Amino acid sequence: DVKVTQSSRYLVKRTGEKVFLECVQDMDHENMFWYRQDPGLGLRLIYFSYDVKMKEKGDIPEGYSVSREKKERFSLILESASTNQTSMYLCASSSPRTDRTYGYTFGSGTRLTVV
């Protein structure tokens, strides 16, 4: 019954490393999103994509990039990890056909620690 899958639940990376976070959805959704969640700040949008090979910056894109080569997969890339990127990362997907009814479907999240 898993619908949005994030490849890792926990990751520990070193400062300066290039980090890849993967997200796959099986609902044929057009839209995919990457958020980070920090205590007291809520969910902040990093990047989103409304179609294959399309991407748009969210509210906090600095230090991140994304890739969407296939409809079901949306990858978040930390080009050079820094300690201030330690956070919970959430992937979500939606469809214009259903988003007004159900909003987004979220993955279980990846807890990233940069040391």
Add this chain to the structure above:
Amino acid sequence: EDQVTQSPEALRLQEGESSSLNCSYTVSGLRGLFWYRQDPGKGPEFLFTLYSAGEEKEKERLKATLTKKESFLHITAPKPEDSATYLCAVQPDDYKLSFGAGTTVTVRA
């Protein structure tokens, strides 16, 4: 700019002690207001969608209401399993949701 403010940040309840969570918002053209539940270490799970002022939705011990400026999530006779963070989000004219910071509810037996 769309804004969503949730209060209180944290709520500690005794089992059976009813209470309400608030979500106030400013948005241009509200298409929908969503409530999600998030358990520790997990992603948010959908609870309700409200579309217009005066609308109400219920699910077990939870009831969500909507006015033109705010939404309330009422928890009636809560149980320990209702402990979670509750997130509110608004959907303006485009498809992107704007989220509040959440209210963390702890229900003690």
